[in-house]
Amino acid sequence: MKNTDIKKLIQWYDQNKRSMPWRDTGNPYDVWLSEIMLQQTRIEAVRPKYLAFKKELPDIASLANCDDDRLMRLWEGLGYYSRARNLKKCAMYLMEHYDGKLPDNFELLKKLPGIGPYTAGAIASIAYNLPTPAIDGNVLRVLTRYYGITEDIRLPKVKEIIEDKLNDFYRSKNPDSSYSSFNQGIMELGETVCVPNGAPQCKKCPLNKNCFAYQNKMTESIPYRSSLKERKILERTLFVIRDNQSFLIHKRPHKGLLAGLYEFPGVDAHLTKSEMIRHVELLGFTPIKITTLPDAKHIFTHLEWNMRAYEIKVAEIQHILDENYYLVNKKELQSLAIPSAFRKYTDWYSLRD
Numbered sequence: 458m459k460n461t462d463i464k465k466l467i468q469w470y471d472q473n474k475r476s477m478p479w480r481d482t483g484n485p486y487d488v489w490l491s492e493i494m495l496q497q498t499r500i501e502a503v504r505p506k507y508l509a510f511k512k513e514l515p516d517i518a519s520l521a522n523c524d525d526d527r528l529m530r531l532w533e534g535l536g537y538y539s540r541a542r543n544l545k546k547c548a549m550y551l552m553e554h555y556d557g558k559l560p561d562n563f564e565l566l567k568k569l570p571g572i573g574p575y576t577a578g579a580i581a582s583i584a585y586n587l588p589t590p591a592i593d594g595n596v597l598r599v600l601t602r603y604y605g606i607t608e609d610i611r612l613p614k615v616k617e618i619i620e621d622k623l624n625d626f627y628r629s630k631n632p633d634s635s636y637s638s639f640n641q642g643i644m645e646l647g648e649t650v651c652v653p654n655g656a657p658q659c660k661k662c663p664l665n666k667n668c669f670a671y672q673n674k675m676t677e678s679i680p681y682r683s684s685l686k687e688r689k690i691l692e693r694t695l696f697v698i699r700d701n702q703s704f705l706i707h708k709r710p711h712k713g714l715l716a717g718l719y720e721f722p723g724v725d726a727h728l729t730k731s732e733m734i735r736h737v738e739l740l741g742f743t744p745i746k747i748t749t750l751p752d753a754k755h756i757f758t759h760l761e762w763n764m765r766a767y768e769i770k771v772a773e774i775q776h777i778l779d780e781n782y783y784l785v786n787k788k789e790l791q792s793l794a795i796p797s798a799f800r801k802y803t804d805w806y807s808l809r810d
């Protein structure tokens with residue numbers, strides 16, 4: 458991210474941050490508790506529960522010593538009670554191993570019970586101003602838009618790219634930087650300006666000058682999420698290589714789609730007639746007659762094959778290509794385990810010479 462944008466973001470955050478009871482208290486326990494409460498619950502629902510919880514259990518020691526019934530009562534309304542149980546477990550661990558304090562070290566934080574990389578990064582950066590990423594859904598949305606990352610936001614790779622970009626900034630060791638304000642700034646921007654539902658309010662955004670999505674009118678398409686139901690479309694060209702007696706048939710690999718079944722040889726692309734001839738000649742066959750067969754489509758659950766096919770008549774099939782190829786006559790062709798994906802072509806030969 459450009460230095461000017463980092464400065465603008467931090468400045469924007471300092472001027473626009475919403476008031477939260479856990480914000481700017483300087484107490485790592487507050488950051489930890491609020492982050493855990495906010496994991497599956499909206500801010501407005503968390504606010505009163507947080508205040509009540511903090512009033513009764515103001516620090517790690519009181520949480521570690523709280524009896525379970527009281528803890529559950531304090532957690533009531535927030536749901537996902539395992540979060541509360543993990544909080545107490547971690548508090549007990551901190552009492553035993555860290556003198557009742559959250560360590561100011563990202564790696565150590567990550568090893569604590571119930572604390573994952575995001576929460577560890579949030580505590581380290583927000584409470585201790587350490588240069589560590591804390592990447593949640595808001596941060597991913599803002600930064601995929603800012604950097605123009607068009608790959609599916611759910612891919613681990615996208616998170617890695619964002620993490621690398623953040624680490625570049627952290628490594629730059631800009632003495633003016635507040636890592637705490639920077640991380641919270643991106644989070645706050647994602648919650649209030651670059652919002653998850655509805656259009657982002659780019660005109661108000663401190664990053665708009667260099668935001669790829671805004672500058673390229675792509676805020677509707679980034680972040681990109683592929684439809685889980687979307688099928689991959691694969692173009693294929695099949696070669697029905699035959700002489701007067703036999704057809705050349707290929708046995709599919711013993712793993713993967715249609716494993717171990719028979720098919721007409723083919724390639725995963727649509728070849729033109731001349732490309733197809735070149736390909737068949739490279740396989741060692743000399744066509745004497747070529748017939749274009751009808752196109753066919755076959756739909757699998759996550760994949761669609763769009764097939765074009767050519768019948769390539771040769772004088773005599775004198776060789777097979779390797780042990781996965783077979784020569785079969787027309788009768789055998791009808792009885793082989795050839796999947797229905799190729800029915801259009803097997804039917805074709807059951808009806809013709």
Ligand code: SF4
Nearest residue numbers: 651657659662665668
């Ligand atoms: S300019 Fe718009 S799309 Fe880009 S980060 Fe800001 S709010 Fe999000």
